[in-house]
Amino acid sequence: MVHPRLPLSAVAPALARCLATQAAKHDDIAIDAGLVAGPDQAGAMFMVSHSEPILRDALTLSLATHWRADYGRGALLKASVDDHVEGLGLPLQAPDQEGMFLPAMAGMTGNTAQVLAVLVPTKAPLEDKSGVQAMTVNEVLRHLVANCCSEDGRPLDTGGFTRLADWLEGCERYLVDMNNPEAAAAALSGRCSQRAPQKASGSR
């Protein structure tokens, strides 16, 4: 049973959530987050946190539109493949259309790729006009960890948590201003093509 006594409109979101969180086997980490392919780097992608329910997949779809890139929902940080994630290819929730889902694109389903950056969307305007702001590992963890599960949908244990944090240290991490998605898309495209070293890194 996924969830008892749901209204019909809530069945699809609950099912998607269930599939996104139950995907882990053994020491994998399932992450319920959006995935969008990078603008010009084949085999690399961006992960978008689902921590703000009201924003859901808006940033993923916005970046996909700007970059004309593939998108999907759900990621698996496999225990056996260092630093790469596998797209689960779950459908995304259409912005401003309750109950409407968009199927993931084929290029994002079952493929394994490196994550260039983890993005956390925010409705609060950022001072930086580029629309993005670097985040520490710990700041990103606060947004991401609640959507991460180990086998059977259980919260991460200490080993999983440490592995997630270590993995995040190897990614770039940005807060993204949802008031300025065009600028953010451009900034992300430029920064990640340069692969600049992260300045504001958190330490464990």
Added chain:
Amino acid sequence: MSNRNGERDKMTRHYWMGGNRSYEEDRFFEESLDKSLWQQAETSEQWHACWYTGMPDPEFFSQVGPERKINHIPGNNALTVKSRLYRSLMDLRERVERQEEGGGHLTDRLAFVPGVFSMPEDYHDFQQAALENPGKRWILKPKNAARGKGIQLVGDPADVPMESSWMVQEYLENPHTMHGRKYVLRLYVLVSSVSPFRVYLYRQGFAKLASAPYDQKNADNPYSYLTNPDVNALNLEADVPVEFVDFERYRAWLREQGHDDEALFAKIEDMVALTCLAALEPMRERSRVVGADTRGCYELMGIDCLVDDSLKPWILECNLSPSLGVCAGPESGGDIEESIKGALIADMVEMLGLNRPAGADSADSTAERLIRETRAEIANSGGFRNLIPGSDPTAYLPFMALPRLPDWVVARALSDRPVKQPRLERWMSEETFSEDQVYVYDTRLGHLSSLNETASLIWLMATEGAGPDDIASTLVDSAFKSMPVAPDAWAIRNDVWNTLADWVNNRFLVQSENCPAERVTLESVQPPFPERPPGCRWCWPAVAFGPDSLPTVQRWSIGLKLCCSRWRFPTRREKTRCPGSKLSGIRRALR
């Protein structure tokens, strides 16, 4: 209340009796009050002592305090709702088992409650248990009813209702019998104070006998397997349907049978103390939520205890507002029942000091006041036997999530031997650092919380093995250096103990049975503790910690780079260089 001259008002105080019971049952409370000090209140608002049958609305608790006392403690339903009693004891057992790293002598002491399946969430588990134990019998009970209402043996497990008002309890097949009849002991238990925690068991009580023989022929006869007087009173075939045997006669009978009644009652006392401890944190938390000052709260409960044929006591249920009416006829223990219940309430009123004029404010410190009040209460306990803090005030500290500061202060003062500070270790948590902050990940719920600067310091020190008072000492030292006036040391100390206890309640931390070995090694290389700065008025180390803790304080200050109230966390590189623990880095610093 004080008048303008600082003298206590000696005017008449008011009591109020509320709730849902007849005067016949409440009269003992009224009769126990000194008429020269008390008169009945005209309204339910203007009272100094409230005797309430059942549980009052939460608003009742907003005005309680040292001079307005009520006979209930918010959160008591952790014991008095049958399904929650089991859950509370299982939570305690789980924590203690973890403390002992898989079980041991403390965990074994908590095996005194029959298994419970709470509906509807445990329905499938119950069906599985019934399937795996086809010969086992189960008893169906309403979760929140009294007087034996609705209790019945389960015929077919498939017929067990799933409604949330029901639970199924493992049936104890082998009760000890008296004159061939099953009995249950009614114990009267008083929680007189939450902080510090004080628990008493009344020396008198009753064995409540079933009215039909406990044998194969009566296997399904409720007058055989139920002992509730309200049920047995309906047994028209019995010569004596309701029979109570007081503890004095019961214990004499046990001795005549060649049993060790002292040993049985020692086990019962331990069981009662542990049962009450299982509700301590729920009581604290609920009191906080409803805004109750627990200095005005106490709880008298009736605990039902079954004794099995190996003379092991089992707890069956805890009753809120136990019946104070006289159930048995005069020849069947009714006279004694009346005298015992009257004496029970009179002793309780005396012990709680309701008949003593409110005392004058004293110049005692908080610690001194708590110790004095505890000693006075125990000295006035009459027929009650004090279980917590008890004759060994340290005995139950490991069963508390973490003793709060009042518990710790009282235990130290009453103990006749040195008491070690509790130590803590991580349980269901993992931490991560930033430049100036600790984040704690809850591995049970998958949440990440950020701690503020002070909480971060407390976390780091606690997880490296520092005791609560050591941590408080560091904070007070720090405050001395940065504040123009002397800090309130008791308040800081109290906050540290409470913060750590909250983390234990969230299962981030757990009391550790083992002190870190490195700490002992380190103490042997400690230089003498330097003189305190001139003008320092803080005197805990001498009074409360004992001289041994002083080097510890200093050591941790070094470990956390404490300097003029500023400190920083070890960087990732530093942590990498000191594998396992910051202690090794501290040791190098000391050398």
